[in-house]
Amino acid sequence: MPASGLALVLAVALLVALTLAVSRGSTSLPPGEVWAVVARRLAGDAPRPGTGDLVVWQLRVPRALLAALVGAGLGLVGTAVQALVRNPLADPYLLGVSSGASLGAVAAIVLGLGAGSALGLSGAAFAGALVTFALVWAVARRGGGFAPLRLVLAGVAIGQFLSGLTSYLVLRAGDEQQTQSVLFWLMGSLGGATWDLLAVPAVAVPAALVLLQARARGLNALLLGDETAAGLGVDVGRLRRELFVVTSLLTGALVAVSGAIAFVALMVPHTCRLLVGDDHRRLLPLSALGGAVLMVVVDLVCRTAMDAQELPVGVVTSLLGAPTLLFLLDRRLGSDR
Template identity: 90%
Template sequence: MASPRTASKRAGPADGDARVLPAWPVAAGLALLLLAALTAAVSWGSTSLPPGEVWGVVARRLTGAAPRPGTSDLIVWQLRVPRALLAALVGAGLGLVGTAVQALVRNPLADPYLLGVSNGASLGAVAAIVLGAGAGSALGLSGAAFAGALVTFALVWAVARRGGGFAPLRLVLAGVAIGQFLSGFTSYLVLQAGDEQQTHSVLFWLMGSLSGATWQLIAVPAVTVPAALVLLQARARGLNALLMGDETAAGLGVDVGRLRRELFVVTSVLTGSLVAVSGAIAFVALMVPHTCRLLVGDDHRRLLPLSALGGAVLMVVVDIVCRTAMDAQELPVGVVTSLIGAPALLFLLDRRLKEGS
């Protein structure tokens, strides 16, 4: 009987596959792009600052030196650095949760929206905002979003498992149906908002926004995203085996039921924490893992960290566009990701069809 290590090699790409790029150069390139994007995110805005001044403020803050007089310290450290870091954390988390969900349903074009998890998290967070239950803190909002995500995932799983067995197509169809139902209920709650300003803020948040970033707000994703990366990376070989089907994975020594339960919990916690701080952001969780898979193959030992890096780069760049594209107002993040993601997805689908995969 083959071992899980053998399963990992079979499920992942062969080292000699010409279509697969080496992981380390890709990771190094993405890390450099992320550093450049973070620098640009903090430097550019209504008041542009030189990168040297930006890094000077950051260095003084990190070393405990006294800040220099002026507004640069306020702009850099209190306003733009938290927002840039939040964008990177949200992007990394979306890349991870998309990769996990795609392995869960054995579909490279799946994401939390497809399974209704994002809709459940949004419903929980909107209910907390409209009803005033725990909406005053990031932790309370994250808890409400997590509860909505976990209940939705459990409901989708129960519907998909009716009659015994597990069918990815049935799981997806259940997720789409339940997600649309929850979306309608969320819209009803928005209409019940107490005042016009609250309704406007909830609708803007549902389209995705990083405008409320603070050091306190990034605390939750700063814990959940690295923790999810560690947990998922530790189960990378199991994820590789899962791609070959439940029976094959079980024959290779993987406890499929336990692995799926762990994936449910990890993706629900991660989705809830991300939706709570950024709202609903479409396409990132679908597009980033799929793109990384085309570059480095299906081996999750490579795919998970690269999806996190790729998602972080994409979200930081998207947030720069949202803040600077229009003078009078800020664009919702979800609008920009949809405008980028839909054409990119069509291109990726066309490429896969031409390759016969």
């Protein structure tokens, strides 16, 4: 299937998934009623009496949109990181970047450093992500060479160390309710979605897509190696610095609103790459669409799978992603024999 056809299929799938996500839950509503409520609110009409308008517009629509934005952002950041390190098995979670962003965000929450706003939380998460990415990259580049395996191992080791620091901060909080909410958030959760919380990812994700799409040629060249990319006229150093900032900023914005969600940034770009190849002009928008569809569906499952409580999003993505990673590793190691 051509990339344009696949994009159309994913766009339709996203629309269906969003409709189901808003209509299904403890109180199920017909899709027609859902779209009627959305149409009335977009037209500026006053909400009608009853629970329908409240459930649809104030609770489920923001959450469904946040899931789509987070999934799209994870798809984008995974695609960019895999090109940056020339490793299709890389993602912000495995490289420890998500752990750095989580540490920054949790520090802001526990220590009260600008955690009262989504922007302050995103800034703290961005700082943690950027510092962690730079540290992992420096360790992987020791000796002047570049070894993708060393990069992943350094990311895993540094990520575990930062996770330990995050756990210490959580235990130090002293507020049982705050501790429970932070721990649940660290496993990935979209339960706190509000219209206000959508502001940062609604700006960050489209901006990252535009910026990365403008660098698609450079991303394609990076896959060929630094010397080849430089020979094609790409300023490799400048492009890498830009990618460091964009991916760290996007990771921070996503972690601040959803917690650390594992494996989505690994699974989605790799699957899209198998379908449309390595050309980032096609790969970036398809990864964004694919990530959005996956996260909306996963969040719907997390809300409806259990009657008594809600599953953390990270639990389901880990159950999906860990076997996927093992499969990809087996294929990669098998091809090297």
